[in-house]
């Protein structure tokens with residue numbers, strides 16, 4: 001069992017990482033929240049696996065929980081699905097003290113967080129992430145969002161959870177493809193902050209893919225520590241937090257061009273990190289050996305490097321709507337070393353097109 005504290009100016013919180021954590025959520029919540037009603041948001045895959053366990057835990061702690069289930073997949077990150085959840089909250093009489101709980105992957109977390117931030121101008125929010133990706137990344141840091149037809153995560157808020165409970169045992173039921181998707185964000189943390197962590201990942205690729213829960217618990221705690229440290233310094237992404245977006249400029253474009261169904265988020269981020277590494281090397285920021293290391297690691301984790309068959313011009317149209325665009329220019333998060341990134345606006349259109357062509361072959 002491990003705990004990571006996210007220290008913020010006004011609303012710090014604890015991430016609890018523990019096998020069997022879902023059964024502890026009620027007791028942990030009771031120490032923090034006074035309300036009795038509670039609304040659990042989950043998806044159709046997670047509901048039959050873990051909802052009953054969470055309901056039992058909340059009931060034992062004196063809450064009266066209701067559950068709402070949304071379709072699995074990125075299409076649930078929408079204003080239409082948000083409205084479905086608002087309606088449930090209103091009709092059950094969820095009040096300002098009543099917690100809203102996300103039980104599921106990043107889709108459920110981003111959607112439920114968005115609803116929690118906006119319903120009654122904000123109700124207590126708890127994250128119970130069940131995918132590796134959500135455990136290492138999306139449940140921490142307070143980014144919530146739904147998608148717009150013109151781009152990914154374009155409608156959203158910064159709204160921190162009051163509590164995060166990571167149940168590592170939930171990873172036992174996670175499909176292999178989703179496990180690998182989470183590993184893409186894990187690799188991201190190594191690239192942006194820590195060469196030793198990258199070496200550890202390289203040494204443990206087999207254990208990560210089995211998956212060995214001991215190794216994964218170490219990895220989850222490490223990623224949460226890194227993210228907590230970054231978010232504590234720059235909660236609203238004025239500067240430093242942009243590093244958490246390494247690989248996402250092209251990654252989000254890949255997801256969107258594929259209609260959010262061909263590549264999942266982690267796979268698209270893997271392609272995006274490859275693109276960012278190639279740009280970095282092309283402008284003389286990092287060495288070819290750094291690019292090769294990243295490629296080999298991503299491939300050994302079963303992640304894609306290319307979005308073959310996509311049209312560079314289609315990807316380009318989404319790049320223009322990246323949230324890191326200021327005055328018409330993208331703030332690119334690029335790799336200067338393995339374990340270090342830098343932000344630059346100085347990447348020519350010609351190089352961008354060259355790299356988009358290379359990753360779509």
Ligand SMILES: NC(=O)c1ccc[n+]([C@@H]2O[C@H](COP(=O)([O-])OP(=O)(O)OC[C@H]3O[C@@H](n4cnc5c(N)ncnc54)[C@H](O)[C@@H]3O)[C@@H](O)[C@H]2O)c1
Pocket residue numbers: 043044045046049072073074077104105106107108110130131132133134137138139140141142143144153170171172173174175178181182264265266
């Ligand atoms: N807010 C943030 O900081 C942040 C960070 C990273 C990613 N994201 C967002 O997260 C989303 C991706 O999250 P994701 O990869 O978790 O995808 P997801 O939520 O779609 O979950 C992936 C699949 O796994 C299933 N699932 C979840 N837990 C399971 C379990 N324990 N056992 C079996 N099946 C399970 C889900 O039903 C779904 O089919 C994207 O929308 C991305 O933009 C947000």
Ligand SMILES: O=C(O)C(=O)C[C@@H](O)[C@H](O)[C@H](O)COP(=O)(O)O
Pocket residue numbers: 137141143145152153185237241244245248323
């Ligand atoms: O927490 C952050 O900051 C991140 O950028 C984490 C990313 O992994 C995540 O995918 C995030 O949702 C992307 O944010 P966006 O601002 O580019 O939509």
Ligand SMILES: [Zn+2]
Pocket residue numbers: 137185248265269
């Ligand atoms: Zn991401």
